[in-house]
Amino acid sequence: MSLLTRLLKRPQAVCQPLLSTFLTRPCPICQRATRQVFCLDCDRQLEPAQPALPASPVSDPTSGPTSGPTSGLPVIAVGAYTGALKRAILALKYGNRPDVAAPLGWRLGQHWQAQSLSSGSLPLVVPIPLHTSRLRERGYNQAALIAESFCRATGLPLLATGLLRTQATTAQYQLGPQARQQNLQGVFQVGPAWTAQQRNRPVLLIDDIYTTGTTAHAATFAINQAGLQVCGIGVVARANLDRAAASRPQA
Numbered sequence: 001m002s003l004l005t006r007l008l009k010r011p012q013a014v015c016q017p018l019l020s021t022f023l024t025r026p027c028p029i030c031q032r033a034t035r036q037v038f039c040l041d042c043d044r045q046l047e048p049a050q051p052a053l054p055a056s057p058v059s060d061p062t063s064g065p066t067s068g069p070t071s072g073l074p075v076i077a078v079g080a081y082t083g084a085l086k087r088a089i090l091a092l093k094y095g096n097r098p099d100v101a102a103p104l105g106w107r108l109g110q111h112w113q114a115q116s117l118s119s120g121s122l123p124l125v126v127p128i129p130l131h132t133s134r135l136r137e138r139g140y141n142q143a144a145l146i147a148e149s150f151c152r153a154t155g156l157p158l159l160a161t162g163l164l165r166t167q168a169t170t171a172q173y174q175l176g177p178q179a180r181q182q183n184l185q186g187v188f189q190v191g192p193a194w195t196a197q198q199r200n201r202p203v204l205l206i207d208d209i210y211t212t213g214t215t216a217h218a219a220t221f222a223i224n225q226a227g228l229q230v231c232g233i234g235v236v237a238r239a240n241l242d243r244a245a246a247s248r249p250q251a
């Protein structure tokens with residue numbers, strides 16, 4: 001079949017690969033033109049830390065390390081919230097670059113598999129939701145996009161509406177530790193779409209960043225209130241890692 005015939009029959013199939021050969025976008029990290037999401041240099045910088053950043057237990061933000069809904073749950077992260085990873089997340093959240101979520105979620109999925117954290121029943125993946133007003137403003141929920149890609153990488157099931165955010169709140173980064181807790185009290189609620197089979201699975205929460213753990217705490221509290229269990233928290237980047245490491249008991 002000649003190119004002209006193919007073009008007339010299926011114009012998209014012919015034009016799309018041709019266009020992608022020429023179309024470039026700025027790399028969200030260094031702004032150089034690239035045909036991938038990240039340029040090759042930045043892609044290399046985003047490789048998970050070697051050896052992989054270990055899953056580390058949560059220190060509960062309200063009740064200390066020995067009690068509270070998230071205490072002892074593993075947090076897995078691709079890396080620390082710094083450098084290229086930080087710039088990628090900023091582009092995803094504030095630079096209108098939803099395409100950045102897919103490679104980050106994929107990396108988190110590889111990280112999850114490398115750490116073999118799935119013991120027992122396979123978890124159901126639930127992203128931390130945005131309130132509808134924030135969702136309208138941004139146009140997408142970055143945690144949901146990360147979770148979609150994470151599930152493509154791991155094969156784990158996704159329940160995108162497992163949790164709902166029922167109140168609009170101030171952005172957490174603008175608040176101190178105590179105000180963060182008050183800001184998120186009662187804002188999450190379990191969604192109506194859970195089947196009996198899904199209710200039997202432990203929940204893996206997915207978010208973009210883990211900072212003080214207040215969001216994970218509030219989400220876990222809502223899930224526990226509904227009689228469900230959380231088995232861990234997966235994030236692209238973890239902030240305050242030095243502090244987390246310092247508070248971890250020595251092996």
Ligand SMILES: [Zn+2]
Nearest residue numbers: 027030039042
């Ligand atoms: Zn770059």
